[in-house]
Amino acid sequence: MDKLSVGDKAASSRPNRWVDPSFTDLPGESFSLSRRRKVVCANAETKRPRKRAGEAGSSGPHTSFLLKESAQRDQDEPWVDRYSPCSQAELAVHKKKIEEVENWIRVHSNTSKGGVLLLTGPSGCGKTATVQVLSLELDLRVQEWTNPSSQEPYSSSQHGEEKPLLSCQCHCQVRIKWRMNGLSCSSQLSQFSFLLRVNKYNCLKMVGDGGATDRKLILVEDFPNQFYRQPGSLHDILRRFVKTSRCPLVFIVSDSLSGDSSSRFLFPRDIQEELDISSISFNPVAPTTMMKVLTRISTLEAGKQSCGRMCVTEQTVLETLCSGSSGDIRSAINSLQFSSLPDTSLEKGLLRMKKDIHVTSLSKAVSRTNQRKKKSKLKKEQNEEQAIGGKDASLFLFRALGKILHCKRGKHEGAEAADCAPGPDLPSHLSHLHREALLVDPELVVERSHMSGEFFSLYLHQNYLDFFSEVEDVERASEYLSDADLLTSDWTSRSTMALYGSSVATRGLLHSNSQQVSVGFRPLHKPNWLLVNKKHRENSLAAQSLFRSFCLTPVSLQTELLPYLAKLTNPLRNQAQIAFIQDVGQMSLRRFPGRLKLEALTDKEPAQLERDSEEEEEGQAGVEEGLPASQPKPTTSQVLLEEEELIIEDYTSD
Amino acid sequence: MSLWVDKYRPTSLGKLDYHKTQATQLKNLVQCGDFPHLLVYGPSGAGKKTRIMCLLRELYGAGVEKLRIEHHTIVAPSKKKIEINTIASNYHLEVNPSDAGNQDRVVIQELIKTVAQSQQIQTSTQREFKVVLLTEVDRLTKDAQHALRRTMEKYMSTCRLILCSTSTSKVIDPIRSRCLAIRVPLPSTEEVCNVLTSICKKEGLLLPPELAKHITEKSGRNLRKALLMCEACRVQQYPFSADQDVPETDWEVYLRETANAIVSQQSPQRLLEVRARLYELLTHCIPPDIIMKGLVTELLSNCDGQLKTEVAQMAAYYEHRLQLGNKAIYHLEAFTAKFMAIYKKFMEDGLDAMMF
Structure with missing residues (x-):
């Protein structure tokens, strides 16, 4: 750590400081620029060392510091910072959650062996605040990685983020800002292994440190961009960290509704299991x-x-x-x-x-x-326009599906229901089509689910059967789904028709569910179709390339030759063919299949079909792309290479 | 050891087992050393390809049987690379353009151009044209078919086309009128039996006539299927017995069980199970339209005469949607649900009628 402080000095003595002086010159700006108090504090310190002495001496340093700060700060200081929680009671997080995190930190900071914790949740639900408060109460120093932001002119054509700056901040007493000189060629990546370094060295005891413990906690909230490109590099560092770790490491990842769920991307299930990463997920503030x-x-x-x-x-x-x-x-x-x-x-x-x-x-x-x-x-779903601070309300897929599938309708013709569904009663011969007013706006639900209508329909299709009790209803519902597919089948008009398609699908489902029985909780699943369709195409391609020498059309190959080949004892040419026939040509008849392996949809899961969707589009519609012939299984392509020069004897057998 | 289908495939027009008059006509056609573009059509397993290969052999001699698989990469105008495999001899090129999906137009034009632009070296001893054999023409997009019509005329001097399809209904008129259409009908039951018996004799096996007949019926006179079945029978049991079970393909059995499941119970849960089975069939490479067809056949055999028209009509409706639509499962499932609803209603009505 002495290295750090040297670095600190060096940095502060340099004319070209990494902190932007304008931050403190214009505190108003920090409102928009700074995301967290820490940054502001850090800046304040470099520019205004006047408060340091007072702070450092006090016994409850953080709180008093905060109070004083807040008292002396401008009016313009954001309230978020001024009223940031400083005790568990003030946290706007559920007690159980706090307890959960606290337990984890207790367990892992007391043993010499550290662990890794992953906190997820929507933004602004108090993840960071919880960690800060708990570390304060448990007397842990927080060392945090912040992505170096560059204030210097670019030294190369690279992105600014590539700038090698590392700031390792302890927000209690010791703040270390440290600029690594002469390392402009090293990547963020190599610096990120600070994890390992932090692990190794203890903090120097400072005078007036109040005998603070040397226990610490590493917090990573920003991730170097490199990790988004190659999550593998993060995993490598983590593996090394886990082997040698002595202090707890906390990652904070915000959930996002858009396709790229970074927590899933950066910390896939297998890595979580391999490295024994505990994961705690926060809910939005109640x-x-x-x-x-x-x-x-x-x-x-x-x-x-x-x-x-x-x-x-x-x-x-x-x-x-x-x-x-x-x-x-x-x-x-x-x-x-x-x-x-x-x-x-x-x-x-x-x-x-x-x-x-x-x-x-x-x-x-x-x-x-x-x-x-x-x-x-x-009317719960009334979309309220908000002049100030209205957030785009968005729904997680799970809830969006639930809204459609559970089909909430007004129970009786109340005044408010009549409000939005006026009009005369239906004639008697159509009375069976009468439904109570909907409590949801299907188009709005689809829009808020952040998915294309087609995929939303796929999800609905996968799950709707569980919510129906009558075959007649199912018949109508399935016909609506089929209609919806038909509407969007032509790629030239798809962009316009997609909305109509999803409307038909959702409203059709809502209307055809006439029974209105409450089914209680049903697990939702991800659509199988994408997987099935992909496999269908892959298998067909593989069949064609593996059995090209039979000179058959795909249909007769797949429906006649392959199944019979499975029944014959002909010696085949190679291993791949045999394996393929066993896989595809034969079907297990005994088994009365339940469902395919169903992937359950969890309530926090955003839609993640981006890549699949592309393939889907490509294969089905083929707007610009042909069949993905370039991606058959590896075995297949190998076989292709082998057989390329092969002369077929089948026709020459006189 | 190759399959019987390939092993005993006739290689010259004279050796064909059935449609002998047609064979003679074909022989006469190429007698003068030239022939127009051909459109060979007929059901699967009737012997279209066999006849085409015999014709080519008649034209070019045994050299046409030296086949090699070639891998072509064609760059579409949109800079997209299309990869396609062809089977070629020195004299002809066989390609299934529908492999290229929506880019089949580019594939056809490029391939025919390449073939047509290379002149034959020894025109004195050989024909002055090459042959391009396009299979599954009925699966070509309209775009490609129109492109084909132009290409056909342009390269008439150096290239002949043989188009092969199961039906002409999806081939556009201009192409049909530019080609000499040759229909290859299915062999009759006796003809299939004869072929089976003679092949078994060549293999040194004794095939009881009853079994031969049985196989023929099961195969629907599709000769390829009949031969595969016969060979599977041989694996299953030899010496043959007259009342031996003819092995069916797994997917057919599976589909029949699916149909039985639909008939035995009509509920959303059952539909869910059926869906899983449909998925299973799809992953085993069975095309959706075949599933639809098989399902309808099985269901029709299971339901009452009164329902049959309605079911068939529905099947046509959803089959059409299946062709137009994007995701087959919607339409397969909608058909199943519809059948369930109709069938349930029918059974309930029947029950009511019995009560009163």
Whole structure:
């Protein structure tokens, strides 16, 4: 670690510092730029060493530091930072979860052998805060990897991220900023092995350290870009780390709804098992907890600003913020701060925009919000426009599917149901088609699931049978699915028709489920079709290339020759052919198949069909691509090479 | 040891076992050393390819039987590489353009151009044209068929085309009119029996006429299938017995069991099981349309006469959708569900009628 401090000195003495001075010159900017308090603190320290002495001496260093900081900071300091939790009680995370993480950290920091923990969850659910608070309470120093951000002119044509900077921060007392000089050719990757180094060396005891323990915890939240390209390199480092580790290592990965789930990508199941990585998944912050935090903050602020510079935020506004943030506490606090800006005209302007009516006084706005609130409680899925801090509400696939499959409808013709489904009753001969008003908007659900309509239909198709009890309903549902497929079959019109297709599929399913029995929980599965289709094509290609010498058309080859070859005792030419015939030509008749290996869909799983989808498109529609003939099984291509020059004797047998 | 099908395949027009008048006509056709483009069509297992190969041998002699597999890489205008395998001798080139999927047009044009542009070296002793044999023409896209029509005329001097398909309905008119159409019908039951008996004799086996007849019926007069079945019988049991079971392919048995499962119970759960079975069939390389056809046949044999028209009509409806659509399972399943609903209703009505 002495190396580090030397580096630190060297870095600070250099004119070209890695910290951007503009950060502290314009604190307002840090609101948008800095994601976490740490960065701000770090900057503050380099520029303003005045507070260090006071901090370091205090016994409860972190909290007091925080309080002082917050007291002296500008108004413009983001509330997220100012009111960041400093005890377990303040964390907006479920107690059980905290306990779980705490137990893990306790167990793994007490033994000399470290472990690896993976925290996942949507952004703003308190993952980082939990680790920070717990490490504070358990007296652990946190050493964190932050991706080096380059302030220097690029020395090469490479990306800025390739800049070799490593900052290893301990946020308690000792902050080490350390610039590795003369290493501009080394990659982030090699630096990331700091894991191993941190492991090895202890921190120097500083004066006024208060005898802090040398126990530490490594936190990795940013990942070097290289790892996204080659997750294998991360795994290699981890393997080495696990062998020699002496302190716990915590990875924090935010869930994302878009296709690339980085946690799955960086930490696949097999690696998790191999390296014994424990994984804890956080849920979005619950509305009640969120309300508590927001109320606390707003009352604190109000108390501080009793002169009335800030207006007290109304309970209803808080509720709106709370429901609009979809469990992201960071964004909720940010929007709270924004909405309670002293400039009331702005606020009202925003509010008015939101209400879409002319309100002059706040009270009216509030009453209006109340009404809206009631309404939205009645109709759950009413999409509430939010002027301030509205997050794009999105659904995880699991929930989106559930919304369609469970088919929630209004129970009776209440006033609010009549509101959205007016119109006369159906004539008597069509009365069997009558349904209560839907509680979900199918198009919205599909849109929020972040999937193309076709894939959503595939998922529905895989799972809908479990939710039906009558064959007649199934018949109609399956016909709607077939219709939906037909609508999107032509690739020239697919982009326009896809929406109609998904609409037909979802609404068809909803309508044809006439029984409305609540089936309770049913596990959902991923569609088999993609796999089956891929295998079908692969096998067909393999069959053709392996048995080319028989000069048969694919159909007769697959339906006549192969199955009979399986029954004959002809010596075949090579091993691959024999294996293939045993695999494809024969079918096990005894077995009454349940389902194929079903891959259960977990509730957090985002859609991950990107690659498959491409293949699918390619093979089925063939917009631009032909059959993926270039990707048969390895054995096949080998055989092809072997047989290329082979002369067939089958015809020459006179 | 090769299969009987290949081992006893006739190699000259004179040795063909059936359709002898047609064989003579073909012989006369190539007598003068030239022939027009041909479109050979007929059901699977009737002997189209055999006749074509005999014809080529008649034209070029034994050299046409020296076959080699060639691997072509063709670059489409969109810079995409298409890989396709062809079977070729010095005199002809056989290709299944539907292997290339949607890019079949490029494949056809490129391959025919390559073949047609290379002149034969010794025109005195050999024919001055080469032959390109296109199989599965009915699976060509319309695009490719139109391209083919132009190419056919352009390279008439150096290249003859033989098109081979199971039906002409999907071949566009301009192509049909440019070709001499030759239909190869299925052999009759007696002819198949004769072939089976003679081949068994050559193998030194004694085939009881009853078994031969049985095999013929089971195979649907598809000679290739009949021979494979016969060979499988030989593996199963020898000496043959007259009432021996003719082995069926696994997938046919599987499909029949699937149909039985559909008939025996109609519920969403059963449909789920059926779906799993359909998936299983698909992974074993059985094309969806064959599954559909087999399923309908089995279901029809299982259900009452009153239902048959309706079921057949539905099957046609969904088979059409299957061809148009993207994902076969939707349509297969929709058909199954529809059948279940109709069948259930029929059975319930029947039950009601019995009660009163």
